[in-house]
Amino acid sequence: MQNIVVRPEFQKMGIGTMIMDNLMLYLKENAPDQAFIGLFSSNEGKKLYEKYGFQQYPALTGMFRVAPI
Template sequence: MTKLQYEIVHEVPTVQDYLRLRKESGLSEKSIEAAERGLKNSLFAVSIYDGETLIGMGRVIGDNGCFYQIVDIAVAPHYQGQGLGKRIMKEIMDYLENKAPKSAYVSLIADAPANKLYEKFGFTYTYPKSHGMYKKY
């Protein structure tokens, strides 16, 4: 059995690839306008390709000082279970460890079962001290 080679780049994917991978991996769908605005405002991004096909991604957003949020961690269903989510998180954590100043607050929203992956990178639950909240437009 031949091990596949994937290309890992530190750049945002195209809007079309981003929207496709979000849908394929079960993340909520975003409008083209939202994706165009959001992607260009990323602080850091990881994209994994199998040839020309985007198969994994993750981003860091925030104010680049006090607050950072990890978003868009996604791996195409056919490629799940190969450690790609862990690799995306490692790339993101390396970035944060080198760029985030002391006292920076890094957050994410963890959907089960991905919460187990994030725990391995030192993330803990805010509850009961605080409660995650959101409002969607």
């Protein structure tokens, strides 16, 4: 899956959180241990992804976390 965006007029309504909750549940149930889960984010989206354990690392592009979820 890639390129999920919440249109500006629908932001701040919990839609991004709902999407992330469902994606994280899917990963929890299906991703193998030590799976590398990466994403690219706008500056505005980083706070949302940090709530789900994603971190930015200076030597890498994007954000990521490692399963288990």
